[in-house]
Amino acid sequence: MARILAIDYGKKRTGVAVTDPLKIIAGGLATVSTSQLINWLQTYFDKEQVELVVVGEPRQNNGAPSENYQRVQQFIHSFKKIFPQIPVTTYDERFTSVIAHQTMIDGGLKKKARQNKALVDEISATIILQDFLQQKK
Numbered sequence: 742m743a744r745i746l747a748i749d750y751g752k753k754r755t756g757v758a759v760t761d762p763l764k765i766i767a768g769g770l771a772t773v774s775t776s777q778l779i780n781w782l783q784t785y786f787d788k789e790q791v792e793l794v795v796v797g798e799p800r801q802n803n804g805a806p807s808e809n810y811q812r813v814q815q816f817i818h819s820f821k822k823i824f825p826q827i828p829v830t831t832y833d834e835r836f837t838s839v840i841a842h843q844t845m846i847d848g849g850l851k852k853k854a855r856q857n858k859a860l861v862d863e864i865s866a867t868i869i870l871q872d873f874l875q876q877k878k
Contacts, residue, residue: 793827
């Protein structure tokens with residue numbers, strides 16, 4: 742069964758999350774250097790079936806596009822050219838970093854661990870995917 746993959750695209754690092762094969766549970770998969778993301782995705786797609794990619798759409802509190810919006814749009818454009826067989830959709834990612842930090846606090850992670858930006862990116866991708874799955878229900 743195919744999975745759904747979520748991407749929290751960033752300038753330097755990108756968080757990646759994926760569902761289980763039944764598409765019930767979202768789990769963090771990795772944090773990848775953004776410059777290596779396409780190669781990483783190619784390797785992943787060679788091993789796993791993915792039916793949809795959900796990309797976090799960066800928005801400001803008022804709903805306007807954030808500073809990373811244009812980079813995300815360029816990534817989506819490139820992704821569609823390279824992987825035309827995999828559909829892509831976007832999902833509003835407002836507050837995911839804040840929620841990720843709160844999740845880390847609630848999970849009892851020490852301050853030093855909470856400063857790990859790669860972990861925040863992976864958790865953010867997981868939150869994007871879990872919210873997307875909840876909305877679909």
